[in-house]
Amino acid sequence: MNKPNIIFILTDDLGWRDLGCYGSDFYETPNLDRLAAEGLTFTDAYASCPVCSPTRASILTGKYPATVGVTDWIDSEKWVHPARGKLIDAPYIDHLPLAETCLAEALKEGGYHTWHVGKWHLGQAEYYPQYQGFDINRGGCQWGAPIHGYFSPYNIPNFENGPEGEYLTDRLTDEAIQLIENNDDQPFFLNLWYYTVHIPIQAKVEHIQKFKAKAQEMGIDQIDPFEIGENFPTEHKQHLRVTRRTLQSDPVYAAMIYALDENLGRLLSTLERIGQADNTVFIFTSDNGGLATAEGSPTSNAPLSEGKGWMYEGGTREPLIIRWPGVVAPGTTC
Numbered sequence: 001m002n003k004p005n006i007i008f009i010l011t012d013d014l015g016w017r018d019l020g021c022y023g024s025d026f027y028e029t030p031n032l033d034r035l036a037a038e039g040l041t042f043t044d045a046y047a048s049c050p051v052c053s054p055t056r057a058s059i060l061t062g063k064y065p066a067t068v069g070v071t072d073w074i075d076s077e078k079w080v081h082p083a084r085g086k087l088i089d090a091p092y093i094d095h096l097p098l099a100e101t102c103l104a105e106a107l108k109e110g111g112y113h114t115w116h117v118g119k120w121h122l123g124q125a126e127y128y129p130q131y132q133g134f135d136i137n138r139g140g141c142q143w144g145a146p147i148h149g150y151f152s153p154y155n156i157p158n159f160e161n162g163p164e165g166e167y168l169t170d171r172l173t174d175e176a177i178q179l180i181e182n183n184d185d186q187p188f189f190l191n192l193w194y195y196t197v198h199i200p201i202q203a204k205v206e207h208i209q210k211f212k213a214k215a216q217e218m219g220i221d222q223i224d225p226f227e228i229g230e231n232f233p234t235e236h237k238q239h240l241r242v243t244r245r246t247l248q249s250d251p252v253y254a255a256m257i258y259a260l261d262e263n264l265g266r267l268l269s270t271l272e273r274i275g276q277a278d279n280t281v282f283i284f285t286s287d288n289g290g291l292a293t294a295e296g297s298p299t300s301n302a303p304l305s306e307g308k309g310w311m312y313e314g315g316t317r318e319p320l321i322i323r324w325p326g327v328v329a330p331g332t333t334c
Helices: 030-038 052-061 103-109 168-181 205-218 234-246 251-273
Strands: 005-011 040-046 113-118 136-138 188-193 280-286 317-323
Touching: 005 052, 005 251, 030 251, 030 280, 030 317, 052 103, 103 113, 103 188, 113 168, 136 168, 168 188, 168 251, 205 251, 251 280
Parallel strands: 005 188, 005 280, 113 136, 113 188
Antiparallel strands: 040 317, 280 317
16 A cells, blocks of 8 residues: 555634534534545544644644643744743743654655645744755744735745735645645645634635625624623623624634635645545644634634633644545544
């Protein structure tokens, strides 16, 4: 048997319930639902940390965050040190050490092409993916989010801007597809780490309209209790807070997820077209729980408590889907 290709999809801040196959009746993810039907779905998968950088370091090294020393999100720009005023004497470093054996280095030794596309957030330029075992780095830098937004010009370091108005999730998929289509007979490891669905919450107008209409059809109240003003009765504000914390109803966030799913469909179609769909391990997960307690709380992890940044289940429980034809039985649940 040939060595299988490996595509590892890591999303950013995607919550445990944010897929149709995980129970959402508002977000729409037909391609991910198909992946789940054709592969293995985990009901109780957990990230190693409720914020991004430690989980990413853990995935690449196979170590707990505290063992690596990356124990909080990395503030590479030194805007606000996340470990400032910490209560315990835990290690905190602002990069993935080059001395660590990275997953890409191990796979490269095993005969794989190694490609990184998308978010990195594991240190400044000297710690970029190309110094951690990746042959190619497209879009991986010290940033933890698209600072200038999801529409070009992105001005991401080490990444060329696209045409004005190009959507970042589409562009990263374009880069991944180009690498796959131009590959030789050697197996590849594609580390595709989308910036989606990290803030800023931005999506295409046509997708937003789709989910605004759906919210109206479902009778979901779109009032934001934090923006309705002081004259609104206090008891009603509290009721709306509870409603937003327990419902998935933000049409822009839903549109971001829909665009992500569309792009994963493009990726799957590419594999099928070049005859590699049955020889590719496809893994999909998230780096921490959905953003449900701060920064606008666009999603809900209910019935789990809290979300990103919290050590409750809402902050660490993840969707995890693995599709491996001929090895993993379709429709399996673990």
